[in-house]
Amino acid sequence: MVVGGGDVAARKVKRLCESGAEVLVVSPELAPELIALKSARKIEHAAARYDVQHLEGAVLIIGATDNDKINEAISSDARRLGIPVNIVDDPQKCDFILPSIVERGDLVIACSTGGGSPALARCLREELEAAYGEEYGILLKLLGGLREKMEKNAGVGKVWFEQLMTKGLMEAIRRKDNNKVKEIIREVTGEEVHLD
Numbered sequence: 001m002v003v004g005g006g007d008v009a010a011r012k013v014k015r016l017c018e019s020g021a022e023v024l025v026v027s028p029e030l031a032p033e034l035i036a037l038k039s040a041r042k043i044e045h046a047a048a049r050y051d052v053q054h055l056e057g058a059v060l061i062i063g064a065t066d067n068d069k070i071n072e073a074i075s076s077d078a079r080r081l082g083i084p085v086n087i088v089d090d091p092q093k094c095d096f097i098l099p100s101i102v103e104r105g106d107l108v109i110a111c112s113t114g115g116g117s118p119a120l121a122r123c124l125r126e127e128l129e130a131a132y133g134e135e136y137g138i139l140l141k142l143l144g145g146l147r148e149k150m151e152k153n154a155g156v157g158k159v160w161f162e163q164l165m166t167k168g169l170m171e172a173i174r175r176k177d178n179n180k181v182k183e184i185i186r187e188v189t190g191e192e193v194h195l196d
Contacts, residue, residue: 003050003074004064005030008088012062012098017042026054027065052077062098063087091115100125105137106144135173142169142181146189163188 002013005027013034016023024044025034037043046054050070055061061083063074075093078085087093091114099112100121109132111124143161150157164184172180178195185193 001026001054001058001060002062002064003027003054003070004062004066004088005034006064006066007031007033009062009064010034012064012088013037013043015098015101016062021060024054024058026050050074055081055083058083061085063093089118091118102128102132103137104132104134105140107132107136107140133174135170138173139170142173142185142193145193146185146191149189149191160188 001024002009002016003026005025009025009027010031010033013023013025014037017037022044023042024046025038026046026048027034028047028049030038030045034043034045038045048054050065050073052073055077058078061074061078063071063085065071065074071087071090071093075085075087075090079095084095085093086096086098091097094115097112097115099110102109102125109128111121111128113121146160147157150160167184167188169181169184172184181195182193185191
């Protein structure tokens with residue numbers, strides 16, 4: 001269950017949905033992204049202010065409101081009922097912390113300050129997003145496709161990786177030069193790759 005209907009709640013709900021969770025959002029109003037998820041029947045919505053009765057059947061609670069009294073009530077009620085709770089940006093009211101995450105395909109980079117400074121975690125996530133662009137997801141997909149052959153040829157994986165990087169594979173991916181990407185991989189590994 002997520003209490004709150006704004007942009008912060010929307011980010012939490014999106015992550016929960018991506019993880020396969022069944023999500024109930026409790027909020028009188030919803031941000032556009034949450035309205036879209038509701039319309040697509042990906043979330044349930046209780047168009048109401050928070051009440052302890054909403055906790056019935058919940059296995060995890062995220063409080064994402066900008067109201068300290070409501071957040072305090074959510075935390076207190078959840079803890080009394082033994083339901084793990086996270087109140088966004090308030091570690092004292094949390095049973096667990098959610099890290100800031102950067103995703104590039106199957107590459108996931110998480111950073112956490114242990115609740116000490118959510119603002120710092122957000123800042124670090126933004127730096128990581130700038131430093132690790134979508135090209136890293138493409139690189140990982142290519143390397144994943146070569147992994148089986150690398151493992152069959154003992155010791156070749158590390159050598160291939162170093163050669164691929166030295167010959168400019170990442171730069172070719174960044175330039176979206178698919179012909180050069182294929183050429184580098186073929187030259188180093190002898191493998192033909194298919195790019196989407």
